[in-house]
Amino acid sequence: MGQCAFPYIFIVLSPVHSLGIEMKKIKDFHTPSSNTINTTLYYVLSCSPAPMVDPHLNNEERDKMEATLNYADHCFTGHATMHAENLWPSHLSSIAQLVQLFDLWKLTLQKRGCKSLVLAGAHGLMQGMMLSFGGLQFTENHLQFQSDPHVLHNSYSLRGIHYNKDLINLAVKLDQDEKPYLHVSVKFQDKLVKLYACEAGCLHEPVELTSEIRGHTFPVLVTQPLTPLLYISTDLTHLQDLQHTLHLKEILAHEEHMAKQYPGLPFLFWFSVASLITLFHLFLFKLIYNEYCGPGAKPLFRSKEDNELPSNKTKYTL
Template identity: 40%
Template sequence: MGFTEYLKKWKRLIEYVVWCRKFFISLLLTLILVKFWYFGSVYVSNSSQQSKRPISVQRCMEDRLLPFHLEEAEGNANIYNELQTGDPEYNGFLPMVGNGLFALTLAQSPSIYLRKSRMLSLSVGWSPIVDVAKFGNDMDEAVVTHFVTGIVHKYTCYSSGLLTSTYIYAHRSRPNLLVQEMRIVNPSDENIPLKLIDPVVNLWPSANSRLVRVLETKSEKSLYHLISGVVKDDQINVRQDVVLCLLRKSVPHILQIEPRKSVIVEIPTFVHVETIPFGSYKERRNNIEDRCLESSKNWTAANFASIKQEHINAWFSLWETGLYISHSKAAGALNGNKINATIYYVLSNVLLHNNASCCPQNSTDIVPKNADYLTVSEGCYGGNHHTLPAVNLWKDLKTFKEVSEAVSLWLLTLEKQGCHKFIINGAFGVLQAMILSFGGFRFNSQHLEFKIDPKFLHRDYHFRRIRYNDRTFINVTVTLQDDNKAQLGVALDKSDKPYFACDGGCIEEPVELKSSPVYFPVKLTEPITSILYITSDRSHMELIKDTLHVHKIVEAPAHDHHVIALHRHGHHLGGLPVLFWASICFLIIVFHLFLFKLIFNEYCDKQDRYKGRYAKVSL
């Protein structure tokens, strides 16, 4: 009898184990189904707007935006689609072009903006951009701001197959020129009459318009709208008026797009801005309009492509200097897309060169040739703190108010931190000042210092083409090693003589820099000093260590693993998602609860079960 009960006990134990296995498998399947249901519902809610549009419209827009997805991931472009989200709060950065003389927003009540104090914030309340009337209800529209080229791309796809592509830019090196290029494609077999919406019929208050003929080629004249008027602002000096004069090419009201054909419409606009004594506009109007007409003399329709390339090259030359920062998944972390967007907006508010209303072409000098660059740069951003952690400088940039606040605060910060000489010398100088501020770089006497607290070096950085002088550019990188320690890399992008560098404290022999990176450990000193020194004077560098007066120099400690994990994965738990770890914890808890119940039933409650069984047998 004892042996039989022993076998029955093991049988019940096996049945419990099998039941537990079934329960855990069912629970796991339930969790998987819940997970897929959750993410599936999120996907459906996010794509509900897209699903309402025909497949042809979605495919058309996807083809247009495909080249920009990688650019957006790298922080070089921004995609803005107000039709899909319906709320600017969930859109990207505000589409805008600018060159220091004027700015033009292309969403949220598009308008030209003129200079007011440090930035372009005086709203005209009117935009010269020609638009296409809606051609059917099924459509999709997206606006792409390409920071690297300074061009805004606007795409509109219709269910009929009609596609309109508009390219808009405020010329970087010709600040009086705004260009709009429209390309309309009709892939259907029918002729499409397309109506154009010309904003000339509804100007801003006090503005007037008349038609004039402008010589575009040696023998051909075209019709242009000559528009001029006073731009009012209650906060501006009442003793002065700001006058805006535009010369914009006239466009037809109806465009006939033949079957399987495309049409290109090029619309140049010449912008002239003057500040005159209050109330003198009427008597000065003719002279102002004559000067506006004069600004179009160097323009010919034949060199449209070369002028566009000139604009792109000017932006390319600006972006040769910049900052790369590794992407962080931490909540609220600053990433490359917002950094590049902020740089773009700030540069769009500054002339390429501030020495003339129309900048010298094909010039990249940020200071006059007879000026000493080190004299201009010395004192710029004293290195007391760097600007990357400064939350107030990094706005969301979704509205013009946020953009103008960010630009104003940046220019004010740089000016008050000793970079006013850079700002005076135009966009190249402003960009150099911003890059110096990102890392707390400082020109001091005869050397360049990298003055930043090592505790901030928990991400990868690459500072491109820091300008040491007119003929020398330096690249500085910060790389996190496998042991979570930061390492410095310094390379010469271009140089006119030998250059040397030393790390924190400068107790080691100076190392000559090359075109390939030379690496240094990050050292922590007491008191805290710069972590890197660069100069062309070796003897000067050998004397630096005698002026630092540090009494302790150690290699900077490794960063905490949870900090690195937070940036790389968005949480402190490592590479696996939070849901995975939560599921594991839940399963472990449930398993132990059922194990406890199994043990309790077998060893604590068995006498009651035996009594019930014996009573049943006795009957």
């Protein structure tokens, strides 16, 4: 079992301050708040050593850890952890629970292709937790964003994703019609290395990412079969060739995909409504029938004789 030492967080705070997860808009009860996320990050980093800032670490080991941070190959595999409530708890009441959370995060990352990041200590854990939250994965040639399209009604941003010594900021945003789109910006750290990106399917020419403040936007497209929503790579040719290897049946805008998934109320609902309306009218017809056609019913029209008053009035005298 690990030991949590809160002073670690102050050691690594400066190098990782530009990293983080921020929730902009939450529309369900299963997505953790920014406060829950930041608290969890604080707890986990507090339990982890920070070997990359250890003055006794030799240059070879430091370079190896930095290389892992810059391109964490195959991390993070599987579905995103955004809605894993045991990984993003809203409340911890004891040190034992804190240590258990730390061990669970390490185990999760190790089993999802992030062993090298776990070995890199606090810096690696921070990177792995960010990748896992959004469903980001490094492959041999690119970084892919493979979030579930059904959770994109939430707006959030991932800041400081390491890619070849550069930092990528990726955000899921909502336009004025509440339709999601992706926003990407890059902060180049070292010599300029061109980065390219394309949306799901890579049908259009990949866009070169720049350090412009306004960044770059990409539509959210959903493919059949389901593929990542965004690809980022230093290899332009790789992205250009990618569309020919995906073998997709169709590509839909996010709103079209959601409309197909939830076409409206089920048939049983409308059948029940129609049945109730029919029964109501039958009941109403029965009331009218009994009133005018049933036993003891009143005639619909009164005869002329019934309407005439008697002409001779009888006088009664005492």
